[in-house]
Amino acid sequence: MFQLSKEHQEYKEKVRDYTQKVVRDYAKLMDDKNEGGEKIVRDFGEMGLLGMKIPTQFGGLGLGEVAFAIATEELGTESGGASHSLHTQLNALQLLLSVGGESARDWIEKGIKAKEIYAVALTEPGAGSDLGALQTTARPEGDELLINGEKIFTSAASFSTKMVVLARTSGNVGDRQGISLLLVDSKTPGVEIHKLDLMGIRGAGVSYVKFNNARVPKDAIIGKEGDAFRGAIKALMVSRNGYAGIAVGIARGALEEAVNRAASRKQFGKSLLEQEWIAFNLADALVKVESARLLTLRAAEMLDRGIEALTEASMAKYAAAVTAAEVSRTALHIFGGHGLNRGSKVERLYRDSKIMEIAEGTNEMQLLAVSRALQPKK
Structure with a gap:
């Protein structure tokens, strides 16, 4: 345990x-x-x-x-x-x-x-999980860099003071070399920020960002120029497990709401929680929440010990995302019409849960990562 x-x-x-x-x-x-x-x-x-x-x-x-x-x-x-x-x-x-x-x-x-x-400006309309395909460029012009490109789903951009931006300073699209990490003031001329109206994780400032000849000094580059890809991938793999934590939280929050509702709501002379089919659904949800949490904590503990844990983090993220979607849907069902009211907690958690299956690598990307561990060792 x-x-x-x-x-x-x-x-x-x-x-x-x-x-x-x-x-x-x-x-x-x-x-x-x-x-x-x-x-x-x-x-x-x-x-x-x-x-x-x-x-x-x-x-x-x-x-x-x-x-x-x-x-x-x-x-x-x-x-x-x-x-x-x-x-x-x-x-x-x-x-x-x-x-x-x-x-x-x-x-x-x-x-x-x-x-x-900080805002994190990595994902592009044509480059999500494949960072090597990013097309945003930061080309030298005199003592400055000229940034051009688009970023989508840029978290915290609408209220950020600085943006952490991945851009190509050399090479061609598809190359892993030539990608640099830049720190850009969010109010730099040529930077346009448009907050998105997402269905979930609202208030987090997720935005579309366009760079149109945005000029920054060359010392905006963090670390070694053209050598950010490996460090970025490492950071993102580690952060994946944190997203599993968000999903476990959403699932737990939805389950707690559902249990309270089922315990207090009476039909046919007894509470919903005493109705076997409701109790079984909630028991199944509890098993899934606890399982997802243990997977998440196991991966986190491995990472803390310096173990790469890429497979374990992907397993945790996948399990937690699926659990969040399933448990919040179950909670919504138990609340019935009351749960459908815009602004109810279970309705909000249900909308938040869907994004867990997409952000920080889709469910399919997590399964792809896990499937690689099934390949026979050579």
Whole structure:
């Protein structure tokens, strides 16, 4: 049985307390207005949550991936948007650390304290899971770089101060070499940000971004020019497990709502929870939530021990995403017509759950990664 350390348990209680006191009431506002992520991120900075994965020598807490999985789950029980906002900032910091190392120290320290809020500009209309296919370019012109291209589903962009951008500084589309990581001020002339109106994870500032001859200094490049691909892939593989945590949280939140509803709602002289078919559905949901959590924590613990765990993280992300979709659908069904009301918690979690099956690598991409582990060893 997976046991949390005393330190992790205390951390879990801290995040749960914040979730119940702040996020629970704030989640509906984020969803209704499709805004509010900036306040949440500022809160995270004040609480020290943004440094959870960052090594202590960079000003972080050094609590690792288990803490990440714990925090995203707790936040996810009330709001996919709030949990995704935490994930985005930690993803950005992980990219800066993986690609830039010591040279990115100042930006990492500012991000930990939310003095800078980062957007993560990686995905393009024609380059999602295949980062090598990205077409955004950053070509030299004098002492500057000229950025041109499009980014889609750029998390936190609408309220960011800086964007962590992958762009091609040399080579051709399809090459893994020649890709650089840049840190770009979000208000740079030539940068257009258009917030998207997504069905779920609302308030997280997910946006379409266009770079139209946006000029940045050459020192905007983080780390070694043209050598960001490997570090970016490493950071993204690690962040995948955090997304599994969000999905576990959504599933748990939906299950808790469904159980409470089933226990309090009476039909034909007894509660819904006493109706066998309802009880069995909820029991099945509980098994799936617990299983997804254990897969997520196992992968996180392996990553904390320095084990690559790519297969395990993909298994966790796939299982958690499927579970979030299934359990939130079950919860919606148990609530019946009341659950269909726009703004009800189970309706909101249901919409959040669908994005879990797409973002950070689709279900199919996770199965592809897992299937590779089935191949006979040579």
